[in-house]
Amino acid sequence: MPRPQPLSGFPELLPRQHIVEQQVVDHLRRAFELHGFAGIQTRAVEPLDQLLRKGETSKEVYVLRRLQADAESGDAGLGLHFDLTVPFARYVLEHAGKLQFPFRRYQIQPCWRGERPQEGRYREFWQADIDIVDRDELPAHYEVEIPLVIADALRGLPLPPVRMHVNNRKLSQGFYRGLGIGDTEAALRIIDKLDKLGPEAVRKLLVEEIEASPDQADACLELAGISAPDTSFADRVRALGVTDPLLDEGLEELAAVVAAAEQEAPGLVVADLRIARGLDYYTGTVYETVLEGHEGLGSVCSGGRYDTLASDGRTTYPGVGLSIGISRLLVPLLSTGALSATREVPTCxxxxxxxxxxxxxxxxxxxxxxxxxxxxxxxxxxxxxxxxxxxxxxxxxxxxxxxxxxxxxxxxxxxxxxxxxxxxxxxxxxxxxxxxxxxxxx
RNA sequence: GUGGUCGUAGCUCAGCUGGUAGAGCGCUUGGUUGUGGUCCAGGAGGUCGCGGGUUCAAGCCCCGUCGAUCACCCCA
The missing domain is CATH 3.40.50.800 (Anticodon-binding domain)
Known part of the structure; x- marks a missing residue:
């Protein structure tokens, strides 16, 4: 048999590298448990309609089919999960009667996406996810707590420093509304492309796609340009002269996150009002995290608050969570040798x-x-x-x-x-x- | 899915205007009659990704294919 070739996007670690990954996972698990999160696992497969709801068809889902299934019967409508948040939302709905709320859980499992692989981006990868969900109402203080748990968990690992960029969608959307923009979600989506396209192109998109006036577009760009390691961002937003109740709410919530982080994990969090996070299901605070010196990897830990992801029609379960991209974080560092283990066997x-x-x-x-x-x-x-x-x-x-x-x-x-x-x-x-x-x- | 680049020893790579394959590291044996690492001397290891074409002759040129990789898209 010829030597098998590797499969693109399905990284495999050597024993010495696996030791690093295992110890990182153990460390995260202990840290999450110290904060009272209970561990769960969900099955690898979900019904396709669960995975694809909200029209998330852009996600490249691997579908599952029995080899012996009839050609005519089609697939069973099952797919591998592409993150841990969507399966968790389903899990909460399915087991709501047996769970105690507010429910805090951690979950460390592989996920699959069919996208073309690149450095830090794989078709099979591990995520470590924490979420807190409550019934009907979720107090905003959890949006402050979640990033602090992550900061605590990442502390003590020999990783390059991380910087978490935080925004609040109420802040952005309230601002756009106060400005008189109708489709605030579309505005958010366009602003999210700022890093990729640059201010000129974004300005053009705002004017063309959502019929913003040049002044409105400029105001959006000014807002997106604001970032600060402390609560001073709020004054700079107010200085732009836009008023809206939702904006005030967002300012207050983001200030709470930033202030708490400044206190408990100095240097970790920066308010960055250009962060939007695609369109997805986020409704409040949103988080993105970069590894210093490895910004090209993209976000190694992202998440946010979602109010309507889990709802059975009678009851909704709002939540807030963050996912650490374990593979994205570790595989590049392991393959360049930036991280290693003292030996390749447990033997002492x-x-x-x-x-x-x-x-x-x-x-x-x-x-x-x-x-x-x-x-x-x-x-x-x-x-x-x-x-x-x-x-x-x-x-x-x-x-x-x-x-x-x-x-x-x-x-x-x-x-x-x-x-x-x-x-x-x-x-x-x-x-x-x-x-x-x-x-x-x- | 679209486009660019690259596939030579276990690893990293060299191989000129086509002339029949090399280095370093690693592995292995011995020097070293039961204690490694240094040093010295030897040895093994290659269908040059795969298939076809051009040619007296192809690792090198052409076509196809597979794989990898980077960028776009999207994101952990």
């Missing part, structure tokens, strides 16, 4: 073998170490000790244990320093930083 100690007959004794020594939580494996063969040390070295295993024959004490060797000394197998501890592989940034 390799038990050497002087002769094959000693394997049972070596296994017994290994068991005693494992009983105290130290990851151990026994050498694959009684090769020359030099070879066995090399076996450990190539995998990054820090210690080799020589059982010692004929009544000799076992000895342990730190193969990085070369130091070797007799050990008491029942009390020896590796340095804490050597017990498990660690993430290291280059």
């Amino acid at each position: 100690v390799l038990v050497a073998l002087a002769e094959e007959e000693g394997r049972a004794d070596a296994n017994a020594l290994a068991r005693r170490l494992r009983a105290r939580g130290i990851p151990v494996q026994v050498s694959p063969s009684a090769a020359k000790f030099g070879k066995q040390i090399k076996f450990a070295d190539k995998r990054g295993i820090p210690f080799v244990l020589f059982p010692g024959d004929g009544g000799q004490d076992p000895e342990i060797k730190d193969i990085r320093s070369g130091e070797q000394s007799p050990v008491d197998v029942d009390s020896w501890e590796p340095p804490a930083e050597d017990l498990h592989p660690r993430i290291v940034a280059a």
